[in-house]
Amino acid sequence: MISLNKTIAYTKNWKHTFIIALILGALIPVLLMTLEPFDNSNNFSYKYLILSGYAICIIIPLVIIHPIENYIYKIQTNRWFILNECIYIITTLFLIFVFSFFYHFFVISGLPSFTNESIKVFIISFGLPFTPIVVPLWLYLRSKYGQIEVPMYDKSTTKKIKSVTIIGNNKSESLTIFESDFIFAKAQQNYVDVFFNTENGMQQKTFRSTLSNIMKQLPKAWQVHRSYLVNLDYLKTVEGNARKRFIRISATEETIPISQVYYKALNKRLSNSSQ
Template structure:
């Protein structure tokens, strides 16, 4: 079973959960250092516990510094966050955490005055990497737990805009140029994606050899509501079902579209906060 790196996942956008997640990780790191005492000169510390607790800042500060940058890319991707984004975020932020930890260890804990790039690498290898299996899984879990998948509120004026977009598949001959507002929904079946769109003669369908994530990147108005479905939420008319099985109805078609649990909460927020009119 393969995992698409372009799959949308929950994202921690707000500062408050970001701060608390970073604080929890920082305190955990400090407790591990106090308990395990990985440094050879641990017994020579003056105010040892106080100094080791300072490593909390080595996680807290980098996470808060990087947060505006990740929010920028999140906004740039029309409030979408993908698995590949999360991987790049964790790797890059982890590297910054290592640098902060090294500088803290070098100047505050060891009291030294000069270092080399080799000493940075040795510190990361000896004292940083061993903590990755403990800290990173908890980090990713907390970001997922307190993150959300955002669904945009209905914008009547935006629905009226006539901005065109060209969709392409894996084969160069597979192209479709439509207005963004005319896209209705897309359904993935194995290696193919069926796209349904409005025309003057009614709704039509075109099949592309592609993946759902690839199509989603080409359609700013497309929002994933299920592993096999993208929908233009401006055509959403109703969300029905129960906790075990939910689906949505959209105008222009009689087809009911399933909703995955992770998207339901965001859809509920959209419906409760926007006076969306039913589309004809």
């Protein structure tokens, strides 16, 4: 059973929200023109132009809801859960049904009045049949443009108490730093570059060693790729899709790839920390 408290990617960016709204907004008129569910191929002029108006019924609810979901995302310390996504989809879908009903009622049909029963019939007859087509694409787009975001690294909350000494294969290669100052490590052939925080900013030291040997010496090191270790205290965002993901850390602009196997473990860790 899928946990509703599992952390998932969230589409925070307004640009991406508009892109999703435009794609879904364009899809519905195309489906209506193709399937003609209202059986109105012969009974009104400018059919394609008027049917295109349903795009507005999709776009407006997505734009209206976005500030609200961003607020919820913010108060949840930049976390978005499966439960949030379910509530978002259901709420927004209901608004889309309502907007579509009024557009259909007043613009398409031109009727003078309506009842609650007519709204119910419209949703069941015309709204729900499109749901299995629209929602999967909708979820895919939100996942594609979304990201898992972790709160920024904050020096004031990191205590420099425990120090660690890193030693390479050559005894002359050693480095003593605070455990919390380790940022990330990158392996290249027989060498490992260790990046760490100092008063003068991020510094680098190269060791003749293996990534696994360096990891054993750094309690804060967490493997995300066969060639990378990171300190999750510096983790800023997880981005990308199922085929290619990468992470950003607050101490550098460098993007660090994350393998699928390590992403699953990281996602599990983020989910557990949110409970």
